[in-house]
Amino acid sequence: MEEVEGILVAAHELKAPLAVLRQLAFALPEMDGLGEHVRSEMVSVSERAIKQVNDLAKMRRLEDGLFEMEPVAIREVCDAVHRELDYLYKYNRRNLAMDYRNKSRLVVANRELLYSVIYNFALNAMHYSNDGTEAELAVRDCRGRVRVSVRDYGPMLPVDVWREMKRGCIEKPTSVAMRPGSSGLGLFIASRFARYMGAAVGAVRHRDGTSFYVELPVSEQASLFGI
Amino acid sequence: MIFIIDDDEIMAECVARACDGEEVMVFANAIEAMAKITDGVMPDLVLLDVLLDGPDGFTMLNEMVSYDDTARIPVVLITSLDLVGRDLSTYGVVGVLAKDKMRPGDVRKYVRRYVGVA
Numbered sequence: 432m433e434e435v436e437g438i439l440v441a442a443h444e445l446k447a448p449l450a451v452l453r454q455l456a457f458a459l460p461e462m463d464g465l466g467e468h469v470r471s472e473m474v475s476v477s478e479r480a481i482k483q484v485n486d487l488a489k490m491r492r493l494e495d496g497l498f499e500m501e502p503v504a505i506r507e508v509c510d511a512v513h514r515e516l517d518y519l520y521k522y523n524r525r526n527l528a529m530d531y532r533n534k535s536r537l538v539v540a541n542r543e544l545l546y547s548v549i550y551n552f553a554l555n556a557m558h559y560s561n562d563g564t565e566a567e568l569a570v571r572d573c574r575g576r577v578r579v580s581v582r583d584y585g586p587m588l589p590v591d592v593w594r595e596m597k598r599g600c601i602e603k604p605t606s607v608a609m610r611p612g613s614s615g616l617g618l619f620i621a622s623r624f625a626r627y628m629g630a631a632v633g634a635v636r637h638r639d640g641t642s643f644y645v646e647l648p649v650s651e652q653a654s655l656f657g658i
Numbered sequence: 659m660i661f662i663i664d665d666d667e668i669m670a671e672c673v674a675r676a677c678d679g680e681e682v683m684v685f686a687n688a689i690e691a692m693a694k695i696t697d698g699v700m701p702d703l704v705l706l707d708v709l710l711d712g713p714d715g716f717t718m719l720n721e722m723v724s725y726d727d728t729a730r731i732p733v734v735l736i737t738s739l740d741l742v743g744r745d746l747s748t749y750g751v752v753g754v755l756a757k758d759k760m761r762p763g764d765v766r767k768y769v770r771r772y773v774g775v776a
Contacts, residue, residue: 446757450738451666455668586711
């Protein structure tokens with residue numbers, strides 16, 4: 432039953448960008464001089480949809496244990512997410528600020544899954560930030576682990592969802608919005624990926640927004656960065 | 659004047675483009691749209707998404723039908739929910755368009771029927 436509901440939520444989330452793409456395709460021939468703007472929107476929306484499909488496919492592969500754990504340079508992953516989302520943030524008149532304070536440079540994770548977790552958090556923060564505002568991606572050491580958190584200045588996370596995250600995992604996406612306009616699919620996926628990696632996800636409620644974080648074990652392997 | 663209420667900025671832009679050059683106001687949520695009506699701006703037509711940030715489309719419809727003046731404003735739901743074919747006339751809904759199936763001409767049909775005819 433839960434699986435069926437999850438599929439319905441996923442289908443609904445994917446329908447939205449596809450419907451937008453269809454409307455943009457209709458609009459394209461009518462545009463005079465604004466064709467490039469519409470083309471950019473089509474690329475941005477389709478990339479969002481492809482990312483969602485890829486993450487759902489990865490969820491299926493989790494069951495087969497196909498993702499190997501390895502030492503991962505956490506700042507490199509965060510930089511890669513920042514590079515990929517920078518265009519989308521700027522396009523939406525927002526900014527993603529980076530704040531690195533970690534001494535431990537390597538964490539134990541699967542790079543592909545970790546990238547998806549941080550990407551989902553950062554995309555979520557963009558969605559919930561207002562025009563002209565800044566979301567913050569921070570990396571710091573935290574009780575022998577490394578915490579990557581993404582802070583937005585949007586609506587506060589409902590307390591029941593916060594409790595569920597505090598317990599360690601979002602059990603399923605929900606058709607009732609977790610925050611306005613969201614089914615929580617991205618958060619559900621991030622939560623599953625983190626659990627697979629032995630990492631912990633959580634959220635901090637602020638009066639003016641929410642921080643989502645993932646905490647990862649530090650790798651004992653010596654870092655090439657020298658720390 | 660047409661009110662477009664949709665929290666998807668790009669979809670709202672597409673719907674606005676289909677409004678045949680009529681004057682439109684775009685709102686990301688129902689609260690802003692209702693506040694504009696309270697300020698005295700009365701639309702000829704409302705194009706309303708159902709799943710919105712904050713109060714949803716049905717909350718807005720309930721609010722609209724509860725007042726004599728706003729109850730007469732025709733509303734077209736533009737939604738990805740499966741509501742096409744449902745009789746929602748008690749909510750003042752004159753039509754339902756499915757986001758994944760509608761064409762710009764479908765929006766224009768309602769614009770021509772309800773805007774500037776008074």
